[in-house]
Amino acid sequence: MESTKQIDILALLKDVLPKEQLLSGDEISEDYGHDEMGTYFHLPDLVVKAKSTEDVSAVMKVAYAQNIPVVVRGAGTGLVGGSIAVKGGILIDLSGMNQIKELDEDNLTLTVDPGVLLMDIKSFTEEKGFFYPPDPGEKSATIGGNISTNAGGMRAIKYGVTRDFIRALTVVAPNGDVMHLGGKVVKNSSGYDLKDLVIGSEGTLGIVTEATLKLIMLPTVTTSLLIPFESFEGAIKNVPVILRSGIVPTAMEFFENNSVKFWEIFTNKVFPEDNHTAYLLLSFDGQTTEEVEGAYEKVAEICLDNGAEDVYVLDDDGQRDTVWTARGAFLEAIKNSTTEMEEADVVVPRSKIVDFIQFTHDTSKSEAIRIPGFGHVGDGNLHFYICRDDLDDQTWQAKLNTVFDAMYAEGRKLGGQVSGEHGIGMAKRKYLNLALEDSTLNMMRAIKKAVDPNNILNPEKVI
């Protein structure tokens, strides 16, 4: 059956796209079957290497007419199985659509293909004095992928998330229609906000084939502070005090000693001041030295008054790079410390983050399983990694279920949400179902059905 279907899809698409853009059978590499986390594996029947909005539209017209499942993939750096072709069918690979199309210096916008990497946006804009603030840890992700999960990142506390920097999208609907949503305008009250509905919908409502990003001017002065504490509660109790001071740091990250140690083992490097229990890592940016100095000095004072063991101003470029590179590599370092892992990206109100960390510590102890975590404490959004280590398959699955059930239940209790920035994909569907009211789920399902009546776009994801 599978093989008949595969031949059919290839035959159908050969009529609308050149053969060299279509991969089938052995041409489809294993990489197309999994994402960064690697929890799920399923290959599509056919891979389309799209080159344009028109290509995507042509494929969707065929898929819509023939009821073929379609999933979209960028760089495959997702963590929740969102880009897995779990029902086979067509996988549209957008990584080849990777051109930066226009920098509009008057309107402060950048128009890009969906396959452009975050690191390429960074280097292109910053060397010209412009700034795209969203800063997810994974710099080799595509902007299309960032849009699909509404990725957050380190600078959300000051600047916001991906959604806040998307001015316009070109979107291919499930039936192949092309929509141009938003524009270079900075405000818009003209009909329903389809742009924001598509952002974060993880490729289940439409396929983003072009994005116009909002830029700001690159801050000319930046500084970072590394602040060690004797306990995690001691570190985190400073967060609301800092925010109520009127200072808004650019980033406000939290980690414990275990992440530092995993990183040292992973990289064989030494983290500065590596023997403290918990850390806050903050950055500040602005247009003048006075402004930035005023901000970080006030924050240093607050923390020293509130239990900080010391405050290190990372004014040496090398040291600053070491610390931030380490922070960016904690995920890899933890992955390297174990045989297999699963992640939770629960977001809770800022005031509840201490409770949530305490709960994971307690759960780790009671279940005898490692759950290292770190992340965006200023956003109430930490990432926790449940480590398999040497557990056998059955014990691992059972413990993972127990731990996840407990953590998501606690997240709900604390007024949190299932995902702060990684999305739902396949991995978190169960917990989204438990978290949302029937009324809200029904509305989401009604919208999915209205937009994609045959459920061909990324089936079995999100809801």
Added chain:
Amino acid sequence: MESTKQIDILALLKDVLPKEQLLSGDEISEDYGHDEMGTYFHLPDLVVKAKSTEDVSAVMKVAYAQNIPVVVRGAGTGLVGGSIAVKGGILIDLSGMNQIKELDEDNLTLTVDPGVLLMDIKSFTEEKGFFYPPDPGEKSATIGGNISTNAGGMRAIKYGVTRDFIRALTVVAPNGDVMHLGGKVVKNSSGYDLKDLVIGSEGTLGIVTEATLKLIMLPTVTTSLLIPFESFEGAIKNVPVILRSGIVPTAMEFFENNSVKFWEIFTNKVFPEDNHTAYLLLSFDGQTTEEVEGAYEKVAEICLDNGAEDVYVLDDDGQRDTVWTARGAFLEAIKNSTTEMEEADVVVPRSKIVDFIQFTHDTSKSEAIRIPGFGHVGDGNLHFYICRDDLDDQTWQAKLNTVFDAMYAEGRKLGGQVSGEHGIGMAKRKYLNLALEDSTLNMMRAIKKAVDPNNILNPEKVI
């Protein structure tokens, strides 16, 4: 027919709500038939004075079962007929739901009823050192109304619009279901973004019965600059130069001499420096005097180098109040200068605002009709008022159509959108239809149908 229906609705609702919350017949004042602009007039068959989410849900369950049109009203300060009960039926008056429910100082949120006025949010938060940045001109509007049109206001250039400050909404669906969207969390990638879909949908997808707003800390230092120019182009050419300097003013307003003169006549007061052709009015805020002074001095320098006739620092409280109060009253002053008027709220990319103003000047001349305008030049969003003056009914309607057709066509040509912040309502439906692609309109209609299959919520509005 009308009267039979009226009696039926009253009878039906008497079963679910106390009689004193239901107004019918002569109890329904004329005010319920129109909004601030006064273009449309139609009375509902019944007015419900809602006191709670449960009241609204109970009414919607009856309306859903019986297929009765429902429109929601706050303070009635809308400008596009969005709250007119054009098909009769039920009008739910939310102005009585006006309690500020919770200030959460740790999570920096304020939870309010939909009928709370913008001016009350301002006074409540600012006296405690907190700040809700969105600043639409009409301070006696309700927050529910602001949410329904995604209202913008003076500070959008620095802080964003209403959407950017809504953390959570309680929404009653057309079938009476209650949904809790978002939360006190500051990030969220957990399913479809229904919250942003409801914001700006002008009461056609759901009824907002509670909102949790994002607050920031009140800036402790603010300053304003009034900068006169010899020509409107001369004023506006400074906007991109200022924004590329890295300084982000809190507000960046533009007006011409005619608005100043209308205000002087309307109020019998004198505007400072009232004899210039065009003005930029800017404000700056921050946590320190150095930061704010540094910003406004740099901007003053830019403008003086680029054709400003002078730069007035409004450091006298009285003078600053006069200027901003005048700016806030231009709409009323223009209204007072004519017999009847209609407004356009077109938003264009910032780089195109000079072209758009020039076009309205040219159109005003060629059609021999006054079209004064002013507004948020930093957002590419000016408000223009087409004044009837002494035109007879037929000429007025004909000219209004010609002028609107031309202005909206020009807006589309320049990459603009129909409404920057006032919404579509009834008044702008024709132009939204002309502006949107079929693909986008079809998607909006499909979503409306999925959410409200019998089209009972605010029928004949938006799409």
